[in-house]
Amino acid sequence: xxxxxxxxxxxxxxxxxxxxxxxxxxxxxxxxxxxxxxxxxxxxxxxxxxxxxxxxxxxxxxxxxxxxxxxxxxxxxxxxxxx
Amino acid sequence: xxxxxxxxxxxxxxxxxxxxxxxxxxxxxxxxxxxxxxxxxxxxxxxxxxxxxxxxxxxxxxxxxxxxxxxxxxxxxxxxxxxxxxxxxxxxxxxxxxxxxxxxxxxxxxxxxxxxxxxxxxxxxxxxxxxxxxxxxxxxxxxxxxxxxxxxxxxxxxxxxxxxxxxxxxxxxxxxxxxxxxxxxxxxxxxxxxxxxx
Numbered sequence: 001x002x003x004x005x006x007x008x009x010x011x012x013x014x015x016x017x018x019x020x021x022x023x024x025x026x027x028x029x030x031x032x033x034x035x036x037x038x039x040x041x042x043x044x045x046x047x048x049x050x051x052x053x054x055x056x057x058x059x060x061x062x063x064x065x066x067x068x069x070x071x072x073x074x075x076x077x078x079x080x081x082x083x
Numbered sequence: 084x085x086x087x088x089x090x091x092x093x094x095x096x097x098x099x100x101x102x103x104x105x106x107x108x109x110x111x112x113x114x115x116x117x118x119x120x121x122x123x124x125x126x127x128x129x130x131x132x133x134x135x136x137x138x139x140x141x142x143x144x145x146x147x148x149x150x151x152x153x154x155x156x157x158x159x160x161x162x163x164x165x166x167x168x169x170x171x172x173x174x175x176x177x178x179x180x181x182x183x184x185x186x187x188x189x190x191x192x193x194x195x196x197x198x199x200x201x202x203x204x205x206x207x208x209x210x211x212x213x214x215x216x217x218x219x220x221x222x223x224x225x226x227x228x229x230x231x232x233x234x235x236x237x238x239x240x241x242x243x244x245x246x247x248x249x250x251x252x253x254x255x256x257x258x259x260x261x262x263x264x265x266x267x268x269x270x271x272x273x274x275x276x277x278x279x280x281x
């Protein structure tokens with residue numbers, strides 16, 4: 001399903017900036033008014049929010065065991081190290 | 084009385100050295116506190132765990148050597164990432180053809196629309212909708228992004244840096260960060276849609 005309502009197109013254009021908190025106050029008002037009134041865009045907004053979290057979690061890998069110790073040892077090797 | 088003057092300047096020098104040693108230790112400890120976050124970004128900028136580990140070690144070796152060039156009170160995490168992204172470029176990652184800059188036909192809702200068409204519009208409301216995608220698929224799709232786009236997407240969406248921090252780290256104008264981010268995210272969604280629904 002795609003919608004060609006110009007208000008939805010405007011909302012699509014603003015949505016990433018809205019999620020990034022990068023809109024002007026006036027744009028935030030336009031986006032929020034539309035999201036309150038439009039189920040189609042509201043579902044997409046919620047999806048985008050979840051998608052971002054999913055991408056961040058999926059792509060985040062813990063540091064391998066032992067790396068922190070290796071980094072701490074580099075302190076002693078740096079010229080002028082006191083310890 | 085030259086002797087007293089010498090003693091005073093020796094004491095001043097000793098104090099200066101002690102202060103500098105303290106500052107240095109404080110710097111090193113703060114830098115090490117960011118290791119997990121630095122690694123998280125590094126891991127997505129290179130292909131293997133080993134490369135990421137090496138890149139992070141090179142970054143810290145350089146940071147510890149040049150700690151004096153860090154201005155206390157400024158963003159150390161961004162400062163470390165600046166070193167890391169420069170080293171990553173210096174490592175001679177493959178030169179890529181500049182990706183064509185034709186506008187993508189698909190909009191920001193592309194992936195949502197594809198999932199809605201395949202699974203039903205109401206499924207977009209459900210918490211588990213994103214689980215249709217696979218975690219490995221996300222990792223692969225990020226790895227497939229052209230470097231310039233990937234750097235920005237990884238810094239902002241994985242590293243949670245602001246646009247302006249990303250601009251500073253990569254030494255590009257903020258408008259470039261925004262356009263690469265915009266396009267990078269769209270390519271990512273397109274890849275995820277193809278991977279998931281083909």
